[in-house]
Amino acid sequence: MGYKITGELTLLGDAQFSANGVRQYSVIEIGGKVYSKHRAPAGINTYLQRAVRMNGPTSLYVEGNFIYGVTLPDGKTYCWKKNPIGSFFILGVGIIGLPFVIGLFFIIAAIRELAINSGSNTLLKHGAARV
Numbered sequence: 001m002g003y004k005i006t007g008e009l010t011l012l013g014d015a016q017f018s019a020n021g022v023r024q025y026s027v028i029e030i031g032g033k034v035y036s037k038h039r040a041p042a043g044i045n046t047y048l049q050r051a052v053r054m055n056g057p058t059s060l061y062v063e064g065n066f067i068y069g070v071t072l073p074d075g076k077t078y079c080w081k082k083n084p085i086g087s088f089f090i091l092g093v094g095i096i097g098l099p100f101v102i103g104l105f106f107i108i109a110a111i112r113e114l115a116i117n118s119g120s121n122t123l124l125k126h127g128a129a130r131v
Contacts, residue, residue: 059071079129
């Protein structure tokens with residue numbers, strides 16, 4: 001499971017868009033602290049934009065540099081969840097490719113995706129809306 005950043009969300013910097021809909025922000029300012037190069041899927045981006053316009057504490061749920069959930073100042077929580085089948089497939093490819101060292105990269109990627117999925121499951125159990 002990742003970590004939570006809480007504070008007033010005051011700035012979303014420039015974003016680079018990728019083909020899969022994930023945005024990478026140059027900078028995010030929350031709670032008076034600046035975080036750089038954090039990524040968010042399109043569904044979460046909508047609520048990040050809303051949080052900037054609202055007054056009050058916002059919570060970001062992060063795994064590595066990937067924002068998979070957000071709690072707005074009004075108390076509503078939203079999370080992004082991907083089907084874990086792809087992660088298990090990547091893990092399988094990684095295990096097969098482990099003797100060739102490249103498998104290690106696949107295993108690490110799969111573990112990161114499964115950690116995001118686990119964090120999303122926790123948020124969903126606590127009443128978050130899936131986006």
